[in-house]
Amino acid sequence: MKIMMIEDNSSVCEMMEMFFQKEDWDSLFIHDGKEGLDTFLEEKEQWNLVILDLNLPSMDGMQICREIRKIxxxxxxxxxTAKDSESDQVIGLEIGADDYVTKPFSPLTLIARIKALTRRANLLLEKSEEKEKTYEITTKHLKINKKTREALLYNKEIEGLTPKEFDLLYTLSKNPKQVFSREQLLTLIWDYEYFGDERTVDAHIKKLRQKIDKTGSQVIQTVWGVGYKFDDTEVE
Structure with a gap:
């Protein structure tokens, strides 16, 4: 754990430094708002948590919070925050602070809030990484989770896919650039020799494309005289 605390009260910083050391946490204490933001921006990848005082010299905590949240x-x-500054607490949460502690505060209270917040952040990160691992198909712009039947194109979900439309997209994207004839798609997706009109594939492809168009550039291509293929390598 590496913590940056931007607080202009040196007594508070000295007190918290002792408690952070007991937890075996690395910490840096900065007493000026702009200096604190500049230091964060210089080494933004190394910090695990930021503690901001609301009232700071040169730049207040609200401004710093906004700038951090931009990146x-x-x-x-x-x-x-001060004990009676309820409006500041609300504004702080609205602009991106995850929690607030009112002054004067007990060091143990702040330690407990830090532990709770980092546990929550780590849990969200684990869930995000776990979801990332479950995508069976990952191309340049497409991710598909077959278990949840989610399809993300350009990091946006393709909404309203019917079972057959999802299966079409899954089959085509599983084999990028491979051209499938209508007969092949009927056999693979309808799972039996389909004796109906092959134009049923065209109808489903048309609807699938309409839903893709709402998300971004088209990735289902027609190979005239043969069939269809998935290709997003040329799409920016």
């Missing part, structure tokens, strides 16, 4: 949406931020 990092996930790092936990705790804001220190």
């Amino acid at each position: 990092n949406k996930k790092i936990p931020i705790i804001m220190l």
Whole structure:
């Protein structure tokens, strides 16, 4: 755990440094708002948590919080506010602080809030990584989770896919650039020799394309005289 605490009260910093050392946490204490933000931006990848006092010289905690959130949406931020500043607490949470602690505070209270917040952040990160691992198909722009039947194109979900439309997209994207004839798609997706009109594939492809168009550039291509293929390698 590496913590940056931007707080202009040196007594508070000295007190918290002792408690952070007991927890075996690395910490850096900065007493000026702009200096604190500049230091964070210089080494933004190494910090696990930021503690911000609301009232700071040169730049207040609200401004710092806004600037941090522009470049990092996930790092936990705790804001220190006065006991009677309810409006500041609300604004702080609205602009991106994850929690607030009112002054004067017990060091043990702040330690407990830090532990709770980092546990929550780590849990969200684990869930995000786990979801990332479950995508059976990952191409340049497409991710498909067959178990949940989710399809993300350009990091946006393709909404409203019917079972057959999903199966079409899955089959084509599983084999990028491979051209499938209508007969092959009927056999693979309808799972039996389909004796109906092969134009049923065209109808499903048309609807699938309409839903893809709402998300971004088209990735289902027609190979005239043969069939269809998936290819997103040329799409920016």
